[in-house]
Amino acid sequence: MPAHTDGGVGRRIAYYRSVTRPKLTQQQLADAACVALGTIRKIERGERGVTDATLEAIADALGIDPGRLRTDRGAAHTRVHDALPALSAAIATYDVPEDGPVRPLQDLRTAVADAVQWRVAARYTRIVRDLPDLLTELTRAYHAAPDEDRAELAGLLVGAYRSADAVAYKFGARDLSARLVELMRWAAPEAADPTLTASVAYVRTETFFAARTHTAGLRALERALDTAPAPTAAPTIAARGALHMRAAVIAGRAHDTSAADHHLAEAHTLAGQVSEDVYCGTAFGPDSMRIHEVSVAVSLGDDHVGRALDVASEWKPPKNLPAERRSAFYIELARAQLWTGLADDAFESLKVARHIAPQHTREHPWVREDAATLRRLKRADSETLTHFAEWCAAT
Template identity: 75%
Template sequence: MPNRIGSVGRRIAYYRSVARPKMTQQQLADAACVALGTIRKIERGERGVTDDTLDTIAAALGVDPSRLIADREHVASRIRDALPNLSAAIASYDVPDDGPVRPLPELRAAVAQATAWRLAAQYLQIARTVPNLLAELARAAQAPEGAGNPELAELLVTAYRCADSVAYKYGARDLSARLIELMRWAVLGADDPLLSAAVSYVRTETFFAARAHAPGLRALEQALDACPAPVGRPAIAARGALHMRAAVIAGRAGRDDAADEHLAEARALGDHVPEGIYQGTAFGPDSVRIHEVSVAVSLGDGHVQRAFDVAREWAPPRDLPAERRSGFYIELARAQLWGGLMDDAFESLKVARRIAPQHTREHPWVREDAATLRRLKRADAETLSNFAEWCHAD
């Protein structure tokens, strides 16, 4: 235990020193609402740190909590342990327990924070906070003053999406499907066709999980038919995101023509808006480039040159969401593996891990590719074995 305590303190001190701008111990204490003396003792390895305190320090530093502890399995266990609370919260979506309800601006800020965690692939923070947030939003919607409020419906949809990101990434596919159905139910109260398009984007997860690619493509094409005309940035982004998603699932359905058509539409729409977050989804020229790699991988190993062409000239900028950037390198690694570029594939997996460790560790392709690399012994044996053990590769 003393070694573990010391290693946590050293990591906190390191991330505090490399923060931009650099943080003093007092600034970290203030940001994390922790006593200065406590921060000093933790960094010196003189006292342990509870999970809650670790999470607040990580949030203050702007890093994933898993970066501060040596036992990465501990983070995954905490997320999985929280899934029953998430199930309980949605089981009572229409009959919530009594409790406090914050004013609407505070609820809006809490949902925005959860969305920021989702985009940053910080699933532990979502797992810890969203179950209570969903219950509170349900109480707000059931209250007389909240009934029929479209903004509350929008906040519920957005919070369900955050919860779904944890369920889907951590393999709780039935829970994920239930959350998506609740999104489809709640969005009716928002009366916002652009938000409905975002829900259709997320719903594609259920088709990916079931390998029902042809029905998934049909569902997205129906969503495109219902999507408002691309007038104004939000509407352009909504259509563009649906085309990106349709291109990928068309590739997995073996529909090369449809994949290319949807990707071309996404590219044309992406040229008309700046990269940004629209209805909770990243869209713009950079996101389209990432999906060019996704489509190449979806079409199979005969199309890897398309992925290499993108990666040769471009890399995701740091201001893109961490989840999307790590996904780029995970898919690039698969293309490199198919192309016989074993060392490059391992480097891409390591970059994905640095960007978003929680996302990378739970991705099934990462486990498959790490297992293949280890079996072929095409990288440093010890380093590769450590990586494979980290992501539980067979």
């Protein structure tokens, strides 16, 4: 694996170690990352290089994306794209997995829970590193499992497929993403969990976004709502609320104001009945609803865009929300600001999104489009904006 030898990597490690809460000593960082103390000291002093594996271990220990420590802006992007064939290979044998070892069920639960956390934190390099082997192991476990374990393993497969799909969709591998969605739809009924089936319907909407068939996507979500479990407890309330939340956004893309308002109102009512959390892999609650209010306003466009600015003037996403969702708020806000002539504010919002979730921000098509527009407008410091546009490959 390549070694990063620029002294800036060590300086960034030392910086993030000093600003974590609680602050970490070099020894504590070494222990958390399973790296020798002497290695940490030499890296921070710029006396030795650091491999990708070690860098990712240190980033994990610091609780940040590895991209914040690297000097090569294109490294994470290239690594993810290079790893996509391994994901394709892993799912090609979903029904005929090769023989091999299988960890205990508890270990598989933990592995999938970790993958879910990487997804909501937009840790895509970590997903592509570990998910191919995990998917192969899960399918092997599912087909060999006794009847009493098959339902749970099917649910774990759905969670792992969804994490893999996040990478495929965000990085433009739409055929792979569609295949992963179909595998989720295959596995979900086996799990016999209606909330899981609802979450798969939520994810499936990606295929309608990608094809720009928004009216059909709205119809599919409304059918999913018809069969969703009654909202009697937090998980089922969140499952139904997330479907309404998603339906509001795709109705906005379809320019169906009436449907968007209806689903947004339903989602707001349900969000008021639960605390903000990640339910069945999807963040839902009052804060997520505010973010989707902005998304719906931007989707509807025209006279509705002002609502996005109104929300942002009163509220900002708290840090306990998943990084992917927080960065999406600022990406959507940047578009609203750009459309209303607030070019400088739009660039500031894009920079905030990048700080929160660099990989998610870099791969978002709106970021590229808006950065390219800002360059044409020349409304920000040219050098800073040029660096940003090069980073996200804006044309």
